[in-house]
Amino acid sequence: NLLNEGFAKKFGKATSKVLVNYNKKTKVQNLAKAIKNTTKPGYNTNPRGMSAFDFDETLIIDGENFIIATKGDDTVKISSGDWPIVGPKYTKDGYSFNFDDFVNVRGGVDGPLLKKFKSRLKRYGAANTFVLTARPQEAAPAIYGWLKSKGLEIPMKNITGLASSLGEAKAQWMLEKFAE
Numbered sequence: 001n002l003l004n005e006g007f008a009k010k011f012g013k014a015t016s017k018v019l020v021n022y023n024k025k026t027k028v029q030n031l032a033k034a035i036k037n038t039t040k041p042g043y044n045t046n047p048r049g050m051s052a053f054d055f056d057e058t059l060i061i062d063g064e065n066f067i068i069a070t071k072g073d074d075t076v077k078i079s080s081g082d083w084p085i086v087g088p089k090y091t092k093d094g095y096s097f098n099f100d101d102f103v104n105v106r107g108g109v110d111g112p113l114l115k116k117f118k119s120r121l122k123r124y125g126a127a128n129t130f131v132l133t134a135r136p137q138e139a140a141p142a143i144y145g146w147l148k149s150k151g152l153e154i155p156m157k158n159i160t161g162l163a164s165s166l167g168e169a170k171a172q173w174m175l176e177k178f179a180e
Contacts, residue, residue: 050177051120054170055133055143056080059117062108068098087165099163102135105142110150118152126154130177132170137161 053059057080065080069090076095078086080102090097121129131143131154140159147153162169 049120049124050128050130051117051124052130052132052174052177053113053117053120055131055135057084057111058113059111059131060105060108060114060146061111062105064107065104066101068101069095070098071095083165099136103138103142105139105146108146114150121152121154126158129154129158131159132173133159133161134163134165134169135161136163 056062056065062080067078067080067083067087069076069078071090071094074095076090078090087097117129131147133139133143135143137160139161140156143159144154144156160173162173
């Protein structure tokens with residue numbers, strides 16, 4: 001697929017993995033399921049809720065995890081908090097990235113939506129509360145442990161690491177949930 005190849009060249013193989021593994025047919029099928037689910041008779045008479053939260057800079061403000069950006073002999077250590085701001089520039093400049101440190105959760109303080117996470121967890125229950133993160137899936141146990149240290153517990157399967165910071169990856173995950 002030319003779109004996926006071009007995307008991989010621009011953003012690197014790890015970042016484009018979601019798009020490479022997620023073909024157009026699957027997207028169309030999920031969109032059709034989502035539309036069908038919302039137009040079923042009685043859909044609006046039995047409302048259901050679900051909440052999905054990003055992790056970094058949302059549930060936790062974590063300046064201790066980092067990304068290593070490399071281009072030739074130049075190596076830059078980027079904090080997780082700075083990543084959304086400077087990451088696109090380094091990507092555009094042709095750097096490659098190592099996110100290995102993101103399997104850990106070190107330090108950090110309560111993020112701006114942690115209180116809302118608590119209220120949604122109470123309102124919709126653990127089965128309907130999700131953490132969706134750009135970190136790799138291997139970070140789920142560390143995220144689970146951090147949440148538990150705050151007195152919050154959701155099923156481990158409700159923590160999804162996409163290993164991609166692209167909005168497209170999160171949008172596709174949400175579409176899959178709507179299709180369910």
